[in-house]
Amino acid sequence: MSVLDQSTELRGVFCPTLTPFDEQLKPDIQLFVDHCHRLLKEGCHGLAMFGTTGEANSLSVDERMLLLDAAVDSGIDGSMILPGTGCSALTDSVRLTQHAVKLGCGGVLMLPPFYYKDISNDGLFRSFAEVIERVGDHRLKIYLYHIPPVSGVPLDLTLVNRLAEAYPDSVLGLKDSSGDWGYTESLLKMQPKFGVFSGSEVFLRQNLLSGGRGTITASANVNAGAIRAAYDGFRDAKGEALQTGITRRRKIIQEHPMIPALKFITANITGNNNWRRVRPPLEPLNSAASDNLLQTLIQNGFHLSQKSD
Amino acid sequence: MSVLDQSTELRGVFCPTLTPFDEQLKPDIQLFVDHCHRLLKEGCHGLAMFGTTGEANSLSVDERMLLLDAAVDSGIDGSMILPGTGCSALTDSVRLTQHAVKLGCGGVLMLPPFYYKDISNDGLFRSFAEVIERVGDHRLKIYLYHIPPVSGVPLDLTLVNRLAEAYPDSVLGLKDSSGDWGYTESLLKMQPKFGVFSGSEVFLRQNLLSGGRGTITASANVNAGAIRAAYDGFRDAKGEALQTGITRRRKIIQEHPMIPALKFITANITGNNNWRRVRPPLEPLNSAASDNLLQTLIQNGFHLSQKSD
Numbered sequence: 141m142s143v144l145d146q147s148t149e150l151r152g153v154f155c156p157t158l159t160p161f162d163e164q165l166k167p168d169i170q171l172f173v174d175h176c177h178r179l180l181k182e183g184c185h186g187l188a189m190f191g192t193t194g195e196a197n198s199l200s201v202d203e204r205m206l207l208l209d210a211a212v213d214s215g216i217d218g219s220m221i222l223p224g225t226g227c228s229a230l231t232d233s234v235r236l237t238q239h240a241v242k243l244g245c246g247g248v249l250m251l252p253p254f255y256y257k258d259i260s261n262d263g264l265f266r267s268f269a270e271v272i273e274r275v276g277d278h279r280l281k282i283y284l285y286h287i288p289p290v291s292g293v294p295l296d297l298t299l300v301n302r303l304a305e306a307y308p309d310s311v312l313g314l315k316d317s318s319g320d321w322g323y324t325e326s327l328l329k330m331q332p333k334f335g336v337f338s339g340s341e342v343f344l345r346q347n348l349l350s351g352g353r354g355t356i357t358a359s360a361n362v363n364a365g366a367i368r369a370a371y372d373g374f375r376d377a378k379g380e381a382l383q384t385g386i387t388r389r390r391k392i393i394q395e396h397p398m399i400p401a402l403k404f405i406t407a408n409i410t411g412n413n414n415w416r417r418v419r420p421p422l423e424p425l426n427s428a429a430s431d432n433l434l435q436t437l438i439q440n441g442f443h444l445s446q447k448s449d
Numbered sequence: 450m451s452v453l454d455q456s457t458e459l460r461g462v463f464c465p466t467l468t469p470f471d472e473q474l475k476p477d478i479q480l481f482v483d484h485c486h487r488l489l490k491e492g493c494h495g496l497a498m499f500g501t502t503g504e505a506n507s508l509s510v511d512e513r514m515l516l517l518d519a520a521v522d523s524g525i526d527g528s529m530i531l532p533g534t535g536c537s538a539l540t541d542s543v544r545l546t547q548h549a550v551k552l553g554c555g556g557v558l559m560l561p562p563f564y565y566k567d568i569s570n571d572g573l574f575r576s577f578a579e580v581i582e583r584v585g586d587h588r589l590k591i592y593l594y595h596i597p598p599v600s601g602v603p604l605d606l607t608l609v610n611r612l613a614e615a616y617p618d619s620v621l622g623l624k625d626s627s628g629d630w631g632y633t634e635s636l637l638k639m640q641p642k643f644g645v646f647s648g649s650e651v652f653l654r655q656n657l658l659s660g661g662r663g664t665i666t667a668s669a670n671v672n673a674g675a676i677r678a679a680y681d682g683f684r685d686a687k688g689e690a691l692q693t694g695i696t697r698r699r700k701i702i703q704e705h706p707m708i709p710a711l712k713f714i715t716a717n718i719t720g721n722n723n724w725r726r727v728r729p730p731l732e733p734l735n736s737a738a739s740d741n742l743l744q745t746l747i748q749n750g751f752h753l754s755q756k757s758d
Contacts, residue, residue, distance in 0.1 A: 165539070165579075192564075192565075197537040197538060197564035197565075198537065198562065198564070199538055199540070200540040200544075201509070203538075203540060228506040228537070229506060229507050229508055229509050230474070230728055230729055231508070232509050235509075252730065253506075253507065253729065253730045254564060255507070255563060255599065255600075256501075256506075256599060256730055256731065259730040259731075260732060262732055263729060263731055264729075266729040266730070267729035267730045270474075270729050289566070290564065290566055291564075292566065292601045419539050420539060420562065420572055420573075420575040420576035421561065421562045421568040421572040421573050421575070421602075422565065422568075423569060423571055423572045423575065
């Protein structure tokens with residue numbers, strides 16, 4: 141099954157790839173590339189690197205470009221990559237987006253500029269429009285990134301609609317990490333052809349049944365196989381059971397701070413403790429939380445091993 | 450009067466310098482440098498360029514460095530500059546801070562990393578500590594930047610105290626843009642030697658009477674002379690009247706979105722409409738708001754001209 145449908149629009153399970161760091165807190169390129177390949181092997185349709193989970197906003201523009209280059213150089217087709225390119229600075233967003241387009245990325249996941257708050261829709265529209273005009277490339281495919289609890293800058297439906305209407309060839313979808321199913325549902329009704337991804341696999345089946353495209357979910361870093369199975373089988377008799385299984389696992393993980401928890405689990409899966417490092421301002425999971433998470437996962441049948449279980 | 454007291458700590462009126470843009474929305478270097486010189490001539494003790502008012506987080510790291518270089522090359526002593534260097538990415542903060550230290554800046558104004566929210570004090574402590582350790586230069590003087598309404602990441606007093614105690618030679622003060630006088634007051638009691646600047650001239654006299662150092666205030670871009678007079682005269686018989694005057698003017702301006710309003714006023718003062726440009730996501734003041742602001746200012750005796758009135 142190809143990641144692309146006939147209209148080259150993305151669908152499926154995308155992993156917002158974790159970013160590993162070496163002892164100097166520099167991105168560990170080899171570990172990153174290995175992780176990317178493992179995720180694709182385990183069933184991800186593509187990689188949404190440099191999202192919130194990838195600590196992208198804790199990386200410089202150059203660091204992100206270096207990692208993206210390494211992934212492509214390692215043989216991952218650009219069309220399977222949906223890198224985050226939205227920064228608080230217009231010039232940074234343009235530079236990252238140009239780079240992604242040049243590498244043939246399947247799309248880009250774009251945060252709004254996130255420093256200023258209470259920004260008008262006109263101001264946000266102008267932000268995205270400036271990036272689109274400056275990149276000026278018909279290959280550009282933007283998936284908007286709506287994550288108000290973290291960015292502090294919601295993308296309201298009026299704005300999304302306006303962007304979709306103004307740039308029908310460039311603004312193709314949205315990742316909804318609001319945690320509010322009502323938003324996803326309204327968007328799917330308003331723009332039925334829009335590529336809508338749930339920001340958590342908890343909403344995967346609901347999203348697919350409503351015409352959405354799939355999920356871009358942090359937990360795919362550690363549970364790709366099961367999430368892919370739930371995606372493939374969402375219309376089957378066992379669809380609901382598959383969904384229940386991945387939801388249960390997600391809820392165990394998100395009892396803890398997600399990024400450190402996912403890195404802790406990845407360290408366990410790979411046997412490489414370097415995975416536990418996070419860049420400030422995040423902190424690694426402390427040992428009590430680590431023990432608790434590990435025990436709960438094992439009690440719930442999550443066998444930590446190199447293979448997807 | 451020197452900007453520096455004997456211990457080389459900053460005090461006085463600092464202007465978070467506006468950043469002008471050319472028709473391509475690139476920083477207009479000459480206009481910026483001219484503005485810097487005018488502000489110092491009008492009475493500012495120093496320039497806190499690349500703050501919220503300077504749209505710093507809408508600029509790339511290279512753009513900020515270029516502007517800082519231009520200001521220093523134009524003959525402004527580094528000791529009079531307090532550039533903003535706190536970014537969401539650790540490596541960007543380190544790079545900007547190293548550059549500022551190298552140019553002999555009087556200090557740096559440092560935001561916490563502002564993408565992730567609900568960060569623990571340990572995580573924020575580690576963020577600042579990493580920058581300090583990596584810069585590794587005894588000349589580094591950090592003024593923390595507390596602006597929760599915009600950054601979304603408050604610096605609570607426990608954290609500030611911990612940083613001040615752990616790095617007494619590097620963490621020297623704080624700009625309080627919370628708008629909450631209670632915070633400033635508590636900080637001054639907790640750390641009487643700390644360099645505390647109010648983020649608005651509305652609190653200037655109150656801050657000085659309580660042992661604070663002055664103000665770093667956006668409106669100094671258009672009202673430097675009067676704010677300086679209120680600073681110089683805060684203990685005089687006319688101190689309260691001077692404060693009332695600058696407070697009244699501030700309140701007129703902040704009826705509008707501050708940055709576009711200040712740029713509109715600067716365009717009027719200088720007769721250069723290029724000043725009205727802002728980078729997305731901000732928007733210039735619309736014409737009704739511009740007319741309204743202009744009339745209110747004139748009615749209140751604010752004569753727009755090249756000279757400070």
